[in-house]
Amino acid sequence: MDQMASTVRQEAEIGRRHTPDFGGRTLLLEIELFALFLAATALTVMGIIPMWAGFIANTVFIYALYTVVHEAVHANISSRRKELRWLDTAAGIVACVPLWLNYHQHKRQHMAHHAHTNEETDPDIYARGSFPGWVFLRLPVALINYFNPVQQYRDCRRFNCTNREIAYTALSFSAYWAALLGLLAAGYWKEVLFLWFVPWWIGQTVMLTFFTWTPHHDHHETGRYRNTRVSLFPFANFLLQGQNYHLIHHMLPAIPYYRYEAAFNELRPILEAKGARIEGLIPDPRNERHETANA
Template sequence: MIKTGPRFTAMTAPLPSTIRQEAEAGRRHTPDFAWRTLLLEVELFLIFIAATVAALAGFIPMWLGMIGNTVFIYALYTVVHEAVHANISSRRRSLAWVDTLAGVTACLPLWLNFHQHRRQHMVHHARTNEDDDPDIYARGGFWGWLLVRLPLALVGYFNPVQQYRDCRRFGCTRQEYVFTFLGFSAGAALVAAILAMGYWKELLLLWFVPWWIGQTIMLTFFTWTPHHDHHETGRYRNTRISLFPFANILLQGQNYHLIHHMMPGIPHYRYKPVFEELRPVLEARGVRIEGIFPDPRNEGPPLSAGTPR
C-alpha cells in the first residue's frame, strides 16, 4: 500500500460490499416514531417564547434574549431536516402528516418554505457535490464562504423572485407554489406590521440578528464543513465525520453527517451509535474522520473514478 497522507491510493483489490451490513445497522437504530424530535421542537419554541417575552418585559437584558433566540434559530433547523426526511413519523407512515406539521411550524421563524425546501434537499442528496447540487454554492474556501457566498445566500431568502425560481428549478407542484407564496407573503406581512407599530429595534435584536447569526452557524456546520471541499461524490467520501469534544451535542449529530447521507432515514440522535458500530467498515473504505474543520490534506479534485482508496 502506498500512502500519501489521508488521500492515498491502495494497491489492493476492491473491498467487498458491506451495504447489507450498513442497512441492518441502520434498521436497528431507527425508531418507530421519533418522539425526541418533537420534544426538541417544543423545547426550542419554549426557549424562544421565554427569551422574547422576558426581554420585551425587561426581566432580562436584550442581549440575553438575543442569545436565547440565536440558540433557538440555530437548533430549529434540525427539526426541519428531520421532517423533510419524514424521520419523525419514521415507520408509522400513517402519521406522515406530523412531519409536515412539525416542519412547516419550524420553518416559519427560519423564513423557509417547507415544501420547496424538501424538494431542494432531496436533490442535494441525489446530486451531492456535483455541479448541480443545490448546495454547491458552498464550494470554495472558508473566508469566501463566510464573507461572500453565505451572505448572498441568506439575502436570497427574502427575494420572492429567487423563491419563484427555486420552485421552478426543483419542480414544485402548483399546490406547493401556492404554499410557498402564501407563507412568504404571510411572513412579509407580519414583519411589515411589526415595523408599522414601531417595534423595529425589537424585531432587529430579537429576530433578525439571531436569525442571521444562527443561520450562519447552522449553514457553516451543516453545509460547508461536512462537504468541503465539495468535489468528491462517492458513498464514503462525499461528506465526512467530525470528532471533537462535545461535537455530538453542539452539532446535534451533524458531526456524523456521513451517516446521514448513507442512511437518511436514521434520526439525528442515533447517528453516533451507528457510526461507532460501523467504524471499522468505514475506516477500511477511507472515510474522512477529522476534527472540527476539514483536513486540508483531503482537499483538491477527486481521485479518478477507477482508483480504489
C-alpha cells in the same frame, strides 16, 4: 462487487437497528425550542430580562431549530409510522416560520442535494470554495436571497415544485413579510432587529456552516464514503446536534440525528476500511481528492 453488496447489506442492517418506530424526541426538541423562544421574547419585551439575554437565547433557538426541519424533511419524526406522515409536514411547517423557510420548496431542494451531492447540480454547490469566501461572500448572498421573491420562485421551478407547492410557498412567503411589516409598523423595530433578525443571521450562518460548508468541503467528491465526512472533537455531538456525523446521515438518512453517534460507532471499521474522511473540527486538506471518488 459481491463484497461491496455484502458491506452495503451490513450497513443497512445497522441502519435498521438505529431507526426508531417513532421519532418523538424531535417533537420534544421542537416544543423545548419554541418554549425557549417564546419565553425569552416575552420576558425581554416585558423588561424582565435584558435585551442581550433574549438575543442569546433566540440565537440558540434559530441555530438549533433547523434540526427539526431537517428531520421532518426526511420523515424521521413519523419514521416507521407511515400513517403519521402528516406530523412531519406539520412540525416542519411550524419550524420553518422563524427560519423564513418554505417547507415544501425546501424539502425538494434538500432531496436534490442528497441525489446530487457535490455534483454541479447540487443545490449546495454554491458553498464550494474557501472558508473566507463562504463566510464573507457566498453565504451572505444565499441569506439575502431568502427574502427575494424572484429567487424563491426560481427555486420552486428549479426543484420541480407542483403548482400547489408553489402556491403554498407564495402564501407562506407573503405571510412572513406581512408579519414582519406589521411588527415594524407597530414600532417593534428594535425587538425585531435584536430578537429575530440578528439572531437569525448569526444562527443561520453557524448552522449552514456546519450543515453545508464544513461537512462537504471541498465539495468535489461524489462517492458514498467520501461525499461528506465525520468530524470528531470534544462535545461535537452536542454542539452540532449530530451533524459532525454527517456522513452517517448521507449513508443512512432514515436514522434520526440523536442516533448518528451510536450508528457511527458500529460502522467505524467499515468506514475506515473504505477510506472515509474521519477528521477533527477543521477539514484536513491532506485528505482531499479533487477527482470524483468511486464507491
